[in-house]
Amino acid sequence: MVNNPLSDLTESLEAQARALGFCAFGIASAEEDADRAARLDSWLAEGMHGSMEWMADRAHHRRSPQGLWPEARRVIALGMSYAPAADPLRLADVPEVGRISVYSQGADYHDVVKKALKHLARWLVEEARKRGLGDIGVKVFTDTAPVMEKPLAAAAGLGWQGKHTNVVSREHGSWLFLGEIYTTLDLPLSTPGRDRCGSCRACQDACPTAAFPEPYRLDARRCVSYLTIEHKGAIPEEFRTALGNRIYGCDDCLAVCPWNKFADMAHTIKAFLPRAELTVPELADLLTLDDAGFRKLFSGSPIKRIGRDRFVRNCLYAAGNSGALALLDTVETLRGDPDPAVADAADWAVGQLRKG
Template sequence: MTSPGSYTSVDHSLGPVKGELRAFATDLEAEARGLGFCAFGIASAAGDDDRAARLDAWLAAGMHGTMGWMEERAHHRRSPQGLWPEARSVIALGMSYAPTADPLRLAGEPEIGRISTYAQGADYHDVVKKALKHLARWIVEQGPKRGLEDVGVKVFTDTAPVMEKPLAAAAGLGWQGKHTNVVSREHGSWLFLGEIYTTLAFEPSAAGRDSCGSCTACQDACPTNAFPAPYRLDARRCVSYLTIEHKGPVPDDLREGLGNRIYGCDDCLAVCPWNKFAEAAHTIKAFLPRAELTAPDLADLLTLDDAGFRALFSGSPIKRIGRNRFVRNCLYAAGNSGRIALMAQVEPLLRDDDPVVAEAAEWAKAKLKSSPSLADREA
């Protein structure tokens, strides 16, 4: 959502205006919490040289993999004002999706597909953006009532060239942990992020303070060694990237590391000690898991055609990757399962129209044939 115009009618150096903006920010936080946002903070829209340098170094190392859009719009991503020069402040917001069950509980059930917690409910893009647009309209409506004319706003969640995690940390929602995701003292690792850029010059919140200490739990938990160093993620080895963003065949040396993860990965988030403070009571109802996505059988998922895939994942973020990439993921999981019974679903996919799916089926078949004997598997 956008509202044209820039905030030029008021001298921000005047004390009364600063006082009004502080009061406005207080009311704004209350309105945000009423819309389901459990985390709120404000950051400056000005550039940050250190933040931009980290982005540039990450891109230069090629750690973004095939996510070409990150490099193509890096000039917009480096700072909020690089995307929108009129922006003065960033209102950073978070919605909790804290799980009601242990995200790692299916690690020992290879015939079941593991779907990341965030994708088991409604598509967060839709839920968060709807609330952001409501809040943005409220800001625009309230501005003139407070003597603040020509208030401009733009809303973002995930799909725009915005450095959401660093901005959330700068706004005090938490800090970027060693797994590079935002960690909150109150909500752990389970926050969907959204931003409202505005022409209003609100006073920034205190930035989040790193509280990871000497803990390396997230680094140790990664099944594909995607962290070359703390606070540095190589997306090319990350299960979430490989199962969601990566379009071609997954490199052979990383397939076993996928295990039975068929969409995303929660491992580095789930082991974070700060999650003991996260309460599922804050979770928006729309994000609660759908029963059919909490522990789906690989045998059923491998039979999905395009129509069946679309029906099953209607309203889910999983729908965005399409049937072929999803079935590819399920084939890797089948190959890793050691369950010879899945051969009945794997073999028809050897003739799939999509060459990536067909190749994944070949790999799964070979893996299953080289698994222990049937007697050992059934024991």
């Protein structure tokens, strides 16, 4: 039997990817999928992307990999595990501390994943040349480009998009950072992931703000992660109490997924392990952060990108929900903050604390 050089290359590519820390690997077509594109169009038409204008502005690129890069033939989809050792919901009833999403307690995944992707892409280009396949094209992406990462990961067999719309893996649960390499090589396709959610609706029931109008559909405008990270200005009052002590992101729909019981900490990249100061952060300390203090605390963290004002705004909502009168004096001082959203959040928090 004659070996297929592209199949042999794919096997070696997967081995190299795993050596670089990727625990999930698959190949999807770069061609447009009509159903996937239609779902994107419908979601955008309903305004469920909120103020994330870049989702609509580059929808023509997002619809398919070839819409972004016409020469692309395949998408190499990859995943890195950030499975946590501790229960992400353990601080739900500790109101004096802020809850920071698991993914942002360690190093910035953009940097870690992108570095490994570039290394793997360089290896692929060199290896293809060595094997007589000529000069090939590659492009790497993780999160910041107009790429439909989750549907592509599912198409490549990394898992399936669960009812919470995130990728669920039989081996890694809901804890995967995704990255992609677009290539001009016609690598053999992987078998797409099969939906295994069944009748489970744990993620839907766990959402504190009812952000899922139906299974497999997320209204970002109601999502705690969107509200605390992407939303600028004051957060609508209808959601403030539901935020609880979540100050950056939300893990609730991910954390309750039953498939997480198979996630193995042995696959978690060390860079993603939580920094001690971010595991149980006291609101009393976070509320006093100025811009310099914020930048120092969150250096190398994805949290840094939202800036001090938005972060302190979030902490003030958490303070208002805490019932901790010991925070009242600190909150009072922020009523005169130069940032209108911070001042507004401080006014609200004072009212909540005094009511309690």
